[in-house]
Amino acid sequence: MLPEIAAVRYVTPLREGGSLPGIVEGGNLGTYVVKFRGAGQGPKALVAEVVAGELARRLGLPVPELVVVGLDPVVARAEPDQEVQELIKASAGANLGMDYLPGALGYDPVAHPVDAGLASRVLVFDAFVENVDRSWRNPNLLVWHGDLWLIDHGATLYFHHNWPRAADVVHRQYTWDDHVLKPYATAVAAAAADILPRLTADLLDEVLTLVPDEWLAEFDFDSAAAARLAYRDHLLARAARPEAWLPS
Known part of the structure; x- marks a missing residue:
């Protein structure tokens, strides 16, 4: 936990x-x-x-x-x-x-260039979890002591708002036209080669175990265990076909 x-x-x-x-x-x-x-x-x-x-x-x-x-x-x-x-x-x-990161500043893409490797890894991650909230309008990034920090991921995994249709959108293409780090993400292929092999059932099980049962059992499923299995299966299916959703 x-x-x-x-x-x-x-x-x-x-x-x-x-x-x-x-x-x-x-x-x-x-x-x-x-x-x-x-x-x-x-x-x-x-x-x-x-x-x-x-x-x-x-x-x-x-x-x-x-x-x-x-x-x-x-x-x-x-x-x-x-x-x-x-x-x-x-x-x-x-x-x-x-x-809470005291004194952290909201990310400004002009004032704070990001290393191509980090920007590309963030982009691949956002594409996998379908993060619709990393645009220049609302980056959900902070700069603290000179380093970049990722925050506010509540808008990811939006397939779980409609489980009956989740299987239909598992390989949905990620739209990255207004992603705030797109200008710096020039190493997407290398980032994908690093991240994709690590998206395993064991890793997803480890992460899903951290979610309190009461949040999972409150909707859609008969038990928290059934909910965890549904999340894992959906994310594994997405990881299996990166060519369908990964920006090129």
């Missing part, structure tokens, strides 16, 4: 995000950006965060630490915003936390 911490103080909402994430202090003295299960996207966004984020980490890409944040709504009792209060009340239990 992911590390589990208890929220001890709700600090402030981050109104840049559509799901109204918030900064929360944990019982381990850490500070986290928390995405709440009671937000509009629901638990599936949290599943996508864990699966994509922890897969990226195992492929050598920089992702802030992810944790499961246990939330008692009482921690937000001093929050004056009624919308936030309702969100916190609807999110009691396990939520998704990402290590």
Whole structure:
């Protein structure tokens, strides 16, 4: 499982995000950006965060630490915003936390050129998980101490929003025309040669084991085990035919 911490103080909402994430202090003295299960996207966004984020980490890409944040709504009792209060009340239990990177800046593709190898590996990863949220309009990249960090993967794996049709779109082509790193991704073939052989059943099982059962059992399947198997089979089938979806 992911590390589990208890929220001890709700600090402030981050109104840049559509799901109204918030900064929360944990019982381990850490500070986290928390995405709440009671937000509009629901638990599936949290599943996508864990699966994509922890897969990226195992492929050598920089992702802030992810944790499961246990939330008692009482921690937000001093929050004056009624919308936030309702969100916190609807999110009691396990939520998704990402290590807060203080002072990090939003990525600017002009001010921060990216090495061709890293840019290409990010692009291959995004193509595999069908990340529709890495455009120049919304890069979901941070620069912290001069290094690039990948954040916000809740919009990946969007096949899981319609499981009856998931098999029909397993080899769907990835559109990369507005990918923010496209100008720097000049080594896609080499990146694919590195990443694709590592997309194995064992790796996917390892990542899917990190997702809390309660997020998986809340929709579509009779059990968390059945959900994990469906995710693994879909992603393995996609990995088996990279020529169908990999940008060239």
